[in-house]
Amino acid sequence: MNITDFDIYKDILKEKSGLVLSQDKSYLVESRLNPVAKKWGYEGISDMTKVLRGVPPKDLVNDIIEAMTTNETSFFRDTKPFDVFKNTVLPYYQTNPNSSKHLKIWCAAASSGQEPYSLAMLLKEEAAKMPDWRFSISATDISHEILAQAKDGIYSQFEVQRGLPITLLMKYFIQDGDKWIIKDEIKKMVNFKYFNLLDGMSNLGKFDIIFCRNVLIYFDQPTKKDIMERASKQMADDGFFFLGGAETVLGITEDLKIVPEVRGLYTKTGSVHCEVKTPAVATG
Numbered sequence: 001m002n003i004t005d006f007d008i009y010k011d012i013l014k015e016k017s018g019l020v021l022s023q024d025k026s027y028l029v030e031s032r033l034n035p036v037a038k039k040w041g042y043e044g045i046s047d048m049t050k051v052l053r054g055v056p057p058k059d060l061v062n063d064i065i066e067a068m069t070t071n072e073t074s075f076f077r078d079t080k081p082f083d084v085f086k087n088t089v090l091p092y093y094q095t096n097p098n099s100s101k102h103l104k105i106w107c108a109a110a111s112s113g114q115e116p117y118s119l120a121m122l123l124k125e126e127a128a129k130m131p132d133w134r135f136s137i138s139a140t141d142i143s144h145e146i147l148a149q150a151k152d153g154i155y156s157q158f159e160v161q162r163g164l165p166i167t168l169l170m171k172y173f174i175q176d177g178d179k180w181i182i183k184d185e186i187k188k189m190v191n192f193k194y195f196n197l198l199d200g201m202s203n204l205g206k207f208d209i210i211f212c213r214n215v216l217i218y219f220d221q222p223t224k225k226d227i228m229e230r231a232s233k234q235m236a237d238d239g240f241f242f243l244g245g246a247e248t249v250l251g252i253t254e255d256l257k258i259v260p261e262v263r264g265l266y267t268k269t270g271s272v273h274c275e276v277k278t279p280a281v282a283t284g
Helices: 003-017 023-039 045-052 058-069 080-094 114-129 144-152 157-161 166-172 221-232
Strands: 102-107 134-141 154-156 173-176 179-182 190-194 207-211 235-242 265-267
Touching (some): 003 023, 003 058, 023 045, 023 058, 045 058, 058 144, 080 114, 080 235, 102 114, 114 134, 134 144, 144 190, 154 157, 157 179, 166 173, 221 235
Parallel strands (some): 102 207, 207 235
Antiparallel strands (some): 154 179, 173 179, 235 265
């Protein structure tokens, strides 16, 4: 793919989703957009690019965004954040006398649903310790196609083997041939909906915990700062913010503060004190 054609896709992606593509990702553009070109009846990406130079159909642009923003995920991805959620964050709320006993969680860039469903399963496992609590999980993504898959809650054998403990698989999934369907008791805990991180967040409501992992790495510095600071405004004063292990707020914003000794965990004010415990996740 030549630089001029690549720049067209790079500019569309930046404007519509905020994601930044470097020139070395041209192979990714070709591999992901060849199926889109075929779907629209073009002989190849070059013919589709010609259309984009004019006034392209909105649905074509949406298909391009969907193809380029679908990211790989897995159940209990990276493990550590779920350890921290179970052993550090949940005990903080359990022992906080001022807690409302309604824990509101937002999973941004939820992809095909493994992250919010992992949290829902953990909350089910911990329910006996929090008998009077309610839990709400909002899961958003920019891809309508991937959200439809997440809502269905149907996963392949390969997908459930990646990070999902066998005890939770047998407890919360139903096998149907070579597919595994997540049970309604878990599915109903998660509300999936479309959301673009570039859009205003005020209508999303307030959250106690925000998971925004492994997505901001695709944005440039000003966009990261903007998203983090707007997201922090949607957090409760004693809320927690999760980033991916390779991400940080340092040098980007002062609105989120590092929780000492816990990589990837941040608070809004820096005044939240919680006991750091990080044993392995108990899975039943």
